[in-house]
Amino acid sequence: MNAIAKLSLVATATALLGATTTLSLTGRDRSPSPVERGRYLVHTSGCHDCHTPWHLGPNGPEPDLKRALSGHPAGFELAPPPAANPGWPVHATATNTAWSGPWGVSFTANLTPDRETGLGSWTVDEFVAAIRTGRHQGRGRQILPPMPAPVYAQMTDADLQAIFAYLQSIPPIANKVPEPLPPR
Numbered sequence: 001m002n003a004i005a006k007l008s009l010v011a012t013a014t015a016l017l018g019a020t021t022t023l024s025l026t027g028r029d030r031s032p033s034p035v036e037r038g039r040y041l042v043h044t045s046g047c048h049d050c051h052t053p054w055h056l057g058p059n060g061p062e063p064d065l066k067r068a069l070s071g072h073p074a075g076f077e078l079a080p081p082p083a084a085n086p087g088w089p090v091h092a093t094a095t096n097t098a099w100s101g102p103w104g105v106s107f108t109a110n111l112t113p114d115r116e117t118g119l120g121s122w123t124v125d126e127f128v129a130a131i132r133t134g135r136h137q138g139r140g141r142q143i144l145p146p147m148p149a150p151v152y153a154q155m156t157d158a159d160l161q162a163i164f165a166y167l168q169s170i171p172p173i174a175n176k177v178p179e180p181l182p183p184r
């Protein structure tokens with residue numbers, strides 16, 4: 001190899017090394033904050049499907065983002081659920097926030113940081129434990145279907161902590177969700 005070829009090899013190697021360093025630096029600079037990561041996970045993991053009441057928007061049924069993640073609306077008039085039927089065991093209201101099934105009737109929780117009616121007084125460890133164990137704050141009563149806690153329990157601690165960070169950053173909405181009803 002002549003001197004010029006050697007020089008150009010060194011130059012290429014140096015350029016490549018530079019590119020790798022720049023890429024990894026840029027990658028690090030762009031890595032999302034926990035709140036951004038949590039927002040992404042909440043919006044791609046279906047939390048709005050059940051925890052935001054649905055209404056009829058201009059393009060059809062959609063989550064009512066004015067009540068984002070505030071759970072089943074208190075005071076919502078509900079007729080008794082249809083009788084359980086082995087072929088169609090589960091029913092949901094039009095808001096997608098109240099569900100009847102073999103477990104009784106469950107109402108989706110208020111996930112906003114309201115201290116009295118939402119997750120405002122929860123710690124991050126209580127939130128992670130709730131998802132991991134499927135129990136209220138990791139130690140209370142069992143969290144009923146259709147909350148997919150066993151699915152979200154597969155997430156990493158960092159992702160669950162990010163979800164909690166995002167949920168604590170959204171506007172608090174006071175909405176006292178009813179207690180579940182036992183099976184009839």
Ligand code: HEC
Nearest residue numbers: 045046047050106107108109136137142143144145146147
């Ligand atoms: C298919 C519907 C559904 C989806 C999707 C869903 N949830 Fe739930 N969730 C529920 C229902 C219903 C309850 C209330 C169950 C009960 O009262 O036992 C609940 C309860 C919870 C609770 C327990 C609150 C408490 O007071 O113990 C937390 C925390 C929670 N959900 C977080 C989430 C998060 C975060 C997401 C998205 C990553 C999510 N849920 C997605 C239906 C859902």
